[in-house]
Amino acid sequence: xxxxxxxxxxxxxxxxxxxxxxxxxxxxxxxxxxxxxxxxxxxxxxxxxxxxxxxxxxxxxxxxxxxxxxxxxxxxxxxxxxxxxxxxxxxxxxxxxxxxxxxxxxxxxxxxxxxxxxxxxxxxxxxxxxxxxxxxxxxxxxxxxxxxxxxxxxxxxxxxxxxxxxxxxxxxxxxxxxxxxxxxxxxxxxxxxxxxxxxxxxxxxxxxxxxxxxxxxxxxxxxxxxxxxxxxxxxxxxxxxxxxxxxxxxxxxxxxxxxxxxxxxxxxxxxxxxxxxxxxxxxxxxxxxxxxxxxxxxxxxxxxxxxxxxxxxxxxxxxxxxxxxxxxxxxxxxxxxxx
Amino acid sequence: xxxxxxxxxxxxxxxxxxxxxxxxxxxxxxxxxxxxxxxxxxxxxxxxxxxxxxxxxxxxxxxxxxxxxxxxxxxxxxxxxxxxxxxxxxxxxxxxxxxxxxxxxxxxxxxxxxxxxxxxxxxxxxxxxxxxxxxxxxxxxxxxxxxxxxxxxxxxxxxxxxxxxxxxxxxxxxxxxxxxxxxxxxxxxxxxxxxxxxxxxxxxxxxxxxxxxxxxxxxxxxxxxxxxxxxxxxxxxxxxxxxxxxxxxxxxxxxxxxxxxxxxxxxxxxxxxxxxxxxxxxxxxxxxxxxxxxxxxxxxxxxxxxxxxxxxxxxxxxxxxxxxxxxxxxxxxxxxxxx
DNA sequence: TTGTACGCGTTATCAC
DNA sequence: GTGATAACGCGTACAA
Numbered sequence: 001x002x003x004x005x006x007x008x009x010x011x012x013x014x015x016x017x018x019x020x021x022x023x024x025x026x027x028x029x030x031x032x033x034x035x036x037x038x039x040x041x042x043x044x045x046x047x048x049x050x051x052x053x054x055x056x057x058x059x060x061x062x063x064x065x066x067x068x069x070x071x072x073x074x075x076x077x078x079x080x081x082x083x084x085x086x087x088x089x090x091x092x093x094x095x096x097x098x099x100x101x102x103x104x105x106x107x108x109x110x111x112x113x114x115x116x117x118x119x120x121x122x123x124x125x126x127x128x129x130x131x132x133x134x135x136x137x138x139x140x141x142x143x144x145x146x147x148x149x150x151x152x153x154x155x156x157x158x159x160x161x162x163x164x165x166x167x168x169x170x171x172x173x174x175x176x177x178x179x180x181x182x183x184x185x186x187x188x189x190x191x192x193x194x195x196x197x198x199x200x201x202x203x204x205x206x207x208x209x210x211x212x213x214x215x216x217x218x219x220x221x222x223x224x225x226x227x228x229x230x231x232x233x234x235x236x237x238x239x240x241x242x243x244x245x246x247x248x249x250x251x252x253x254x255x256x257x258x259x260x261x262x263x264x265x266x267x268x269x270x271x272x273x274x275x276x277x278x279x280x281x282x283x284x285x286x287x288x289x290x291x292x293x294x295x296x297x298x299x300x301x302x303x304x305x306x307x308x309x310x311x312x313x314x315x316x317x318x319x320x321x322x323x324x325x326x327x328x329x330x331x332x333x334x335x336x337x338x339x
Numbered sequence: 340x341x342x343x344x345x346x347x348x349x350x351x352x353x354x355x356x357x358x359x360x361x362x363x364x365x366x367x368x369x370x371x372x373x374x375x376x377x378x379x380x381x382x383x384x385x386x387x388x389x390x391x392x393x394x395x396x397x398x399x400x401x402x403x404x405x406x407x408x409x410x411x412x413x414x415x416x417x418x419x420x421x422x423x424x425x426x427x428x429x430x431x432x433x434x435x436x437x438x439x440x441x442x443x444x445x446x447x448x449x450x451x452x453x454x455x456x457x458x459x460x461x462x463x464x465x466x467x468x469x470x471x472x473x474x475x476x477x478x479x480x481x482x483x484x485x486x487x488x489x490x491x492x493x494x495x496x497x498x499x500x501x502x503x504x505x506x507x508x509x510x511x512x513x514x515x516x517x518x519x520x521x522x523x524x525x526x527x528x529x530x531x532x533x534x535x536x537x538x539x540x541x542x543x544x545x546x547x548x549x550x551x552x553x554x555x556x557x558x559x560x561x562x563x564x565x566x567x568x569x570x571x572x573x574x575x576x577x578x579x580x581x582x583x584x585x586x587x588x589x590x591x592x593x594x595x596x597x598x599x600x601x602x603x604x605x606x607x608x609x610x611x612x613x614x615x616x617x618x619x620x621x622x623x624x625x626x627x628x629x630x631x632x633x634x635x636x637x638x639x640x641x642x643x644x645x646x647x648x649x650x651x652x653x654x655x656x657x658x659x660x661x662x663x664x665x666x667x668x669x670x671x672x673x674x675x676x677x678x
Numbered sequence: 679t680t681g682t683a684c685g686c687g688t689t690a691t692c693a694c
Numbered sequence: 695g696t697g698a699t700a701a702c703g704c705g706t707a708c709a710a
Contacts, residue, residue: 001483001484001485002483002484003484003485004455004456004484006686006687006688007687007688007689008687016696016697017696017697017698018687018688018689018697018698019689019690019696019697019698019699020695020696020697022688022689022690023689023695023696026689030695030696031695031696032695032696035695035696047480049451049454049455050455050687050688051396051455051456051686051687051688052455052456052457053392053395053396053401053456053457053686053687053688054396054456054686054687054688054689054702055687055688055689056392056702057392057393057396057686057687057688057701057702057703057704058687058688058689058690058701058702059688059689059702060702062392064435064457072417072420072421072424073414073417073418073421073621075412075621078411078412078417079412081411081436082411082412082438085411085436085437085438086438089437089438089449092452094435094437094452094453094457095435095436095437096403096433096434096435096436097420097424097434097435097436098424098428098433098434099421099424099425099428110428112388113431113433114433115388116343116388116389116390116391117343117390117391117392117393117703118391118392118403118433141386144340144341145340145341145342145343146340146342253621253625256625257625259627260625260627263627281621282412282414282592282620282621282622283621283622283625286592286595286596286599286622286626287625287626287627288598288599288602288626288627345702345703345704346703346704346705347703347704355680355681356680356681356682357681357703357704357705358680358681358682358683358704358705358706359679359680359681361704361705361706362680362705362706365705369679369680370679370680371679371680374679374680389703389704389705390702390703390704392702392703393686393702393703393704393705394703394704394705395686396685396686396687396688396702396703396704397685397686397703397704397705398686398704398705399686456687
C-alpha cells in the first residue's frame with residue numbers, strides 16, 4: 001500500500017519548497033540542473049502524478065464530457081457513445097455517461113448533478129418525455145451558465161446550441177422511393193408518436209415520397225405506436241387488417257418483429273412483402289432474412305458531436321454562433337428487399 | 340448569460356463572511372434566523388449550487404466511478420453499465436465510462452487517466468489482450484494505491500479485489516445437459532480461445548456434462564475461434580465437416596449466425612439441430628427462431644458490482660477482505676430447442 | 679451570532 | 695536559483 005504522493009511530500013522529503021518541486025517537474029529554466037534531476041528522479045521513483053481534481057479546480061476545466069442519453073441498450077446510442085469516446089479520449093477527455101431512461105425528471109437530475117463543475121460540456125439526446133412535454137428549461141439554464149451543449153439525433157429548436165442529426169426525412173424518403181421503384185403499391189409505415197422529433201421527420205419523408213408518386217397517401221397505412229416499447233399485439237392487428245407489400249419501420253426492432261409476423265402469415269420476404277428499418281444494428285445484420293436499413297451512422301455522429309463540443313470548450317472567444325450538422329443517411333441493402 | 344455563483348459572491352453581495360454564508364446554507368444553528376433567511380433567499384434566487392470539484396478536493400471523494408470495459412456495443416456490457424448506472428446514480432455517484440476496445444494499452448492508459456483523482460474506484464472487465472498477456476501490473480498499481488477495484492465477468496485471480504461473475508461453467512453445463520436430456524447425440528461447442536476466462540469456464544462446463552453422460556467427449560466437436568469477431572467461413576467449414584444435432588455457442592452472435600447456416604443447409608430447428616447461446620440480448624429474442632440462451636444477468640451483475648464498490652469506497656476501515664460473488668445463470672427457453 | 683484562519687493540491691507571480 | 699504567497703471554492707475548528 002503506497003498512497004498517492006503530492007508535491008508537498010516531495011518537497012518535504014527533498015527539503016526544498018513546493019514551488020521548486022512544481023517548477024522542477026515542468027523542467028523550468030529557473031531551476032538548476034541539479035535540483036531538477038534530483039526532483040525528477042524522486043518523482044519518478046515514487047510515481048508522482050499530478051492530482052486531476054486540484055488542476056481542475058485551478059483551471060476551471062475538468063476535461064470531462066457529460067453524455068446524457070435516453071437509453072444505452074439501443075444499438076444506435078451505443079455506437080454514438082463509442083464515437084464520442086473515441087474522439088474525446090484522443091483529445092484527453094473522459095466521458096461521463098448518464099441515462100435518462102426516457103424520463104424527464106431523470107434527465108433534469110442528471111444534468112444538475114453534472115452541471116456543478118463536474119464537466120466542461122454536454123452532449124445529449126432528449127428523452128421522449130422531454131420532447132413530449134416540450135419543457136427545455138434545464139437545457140436553457142445550462143446554456144445560460146455558459147456551459148456548451150451539443151444535441152444529437154433527438155433535438156429541439158427551442159435551444160440555441162450546436163446540433164448533429166442525420167437527415168431523417170431524406171432517409172425515409174430514400175427508403176420509400178426504393179419501395180416504389182421496385183413496384184410496391186401498398187407501402188405502410190410503423191412509427192412512434194410524432195412527439196419524437198425523429199419519428200416526425202421520418203414520417204414526413206415517407207409522405208413526401210408517396211405524394212410525389214402516383215400512389216398517393218393513405219393515412220390508415222401509418223401505424224403510430226405510443227412508445228418505443230414493442231407492442232406486439234398492436235402490430236399484429238395492423239397486419240391483420242391491411243393488405244401490404246412493403247413496410248418502413250422507424251427502428252430495427254419494429255422491423256424485425258414485423259418480419260416475423262409476416263413470415264408467420266406465410267408471406268415471402270421480399271417477394272410478397274418487403275421491409276426497411278432504421279438503425280444499422282446487429283439485429284438487422286443477423287435477422288433472417290437480413291434487414292435493409294437506413295443507416296444513421298451513429299459512430300460518426302458521436303465523433304462529430306464530440307468535435308463540435310470540444311472545439312467550443314477550448315475556444316477562447318465565446319462566439320454565439322451555432323451550427324447544425326446534418327449527416328447523410330445511407331441505405332444498407334440486405335435481403336429484406338430486392339437487390 | 341449568468342455565470343456560476345460562489346459562496347464568495349454571495350458573501351460580498353450580502354456583506355457577510357464566506358463562512359457565515361456556508362453555515363447559513365447548511366441551516367447551522369449558529370446562525371441567526373435573520374441572516375439565514377437572507378442568505379438562503381439570495382442563494383435560491385441566484386441558483387447557488389456548491390462546486391463539485393472544490394468539494395471533491397476537500398473531501399478527497401469525487402463521487403465518480405470509473406468503468407473500464409472492452410466494448411460497449413456488446414449487449415452484455417451495455418446491460419452491465421445500465422445496472423451500474425442505476426445503483427450508482429441512486430447513491431449519488433456518476434459513472435465515467437472508458438473503452439479499452441480489447442486493447443491492453445488502451446486499458447492501461449484509461450486507468451492511468453482516471454487514477455489520478457478523477458474517481459473513487461474502478462469497476463472493470465478485462466480486455467482480451469490483457470487476459471492473453473497475463474499482465475496485470477496496471478491493476479496492481481491501482482490497488483496498491485488503495486483505490487478499490489471490482490472486476491466482473493472477465494476477471495483474474497492474480498489480483499486481490501472484489502469480483503462478480505456468473506457461474507459460467509454451470510451455465511454451459513446446464514445447457515449441455517438440456518441437450519442431452521432431449522436426446523441430442525452430437526453436441527458441438529463454438530467458442531473462443533481459452534485465454535478468455537469466460538470461454539474457458541464455459542468449455543469446462545460443456546465437457547463436464549458430456550463426461551457425466553454416456554456420450555463422452557469428442558474434442559473435434561469444439562470449434563475455437565481466434566477472436567470475438569465473426570469468422571463466417573470458419574463456422575461454415577465446421578458445419579460442413581461435422582454431423583451435428585445440437586450446438587452450444589459462447590455468445591449470441593455465433594449462435595444466430597450458426598442457425599442461419601443450418602437453415603441454409605435445409606436443417607430444421609430444433610428438430611434436426613438445436614441451439615443454445617450465451618447472453619440474453621435483443622438478437623436472441625428477435626432471432627428466427629428465437630434463441631434459447633444462458634442469461635448472464637448483466638444488469639444484476641452491474642448492480643452487484645456497483646454495490647460492492649460503493650460499500651468499499653464508503654467504508655471507513657480498510658478491510659483487506661475481498662469477496663467473489665457468483666451469480667446463478669439461468670436458461671431462457673425459446674424456440675431454438677424443444678420445450 | 680459572526681468572522682478568521684487553515685487546508686485540500688496545484689500553479690503563477692513576485693520577491694529574495 | 696529558490697521560496698513565499700495568493701488563488702481556485704468549500705468547509706470547519708476555533709476565536710471573537
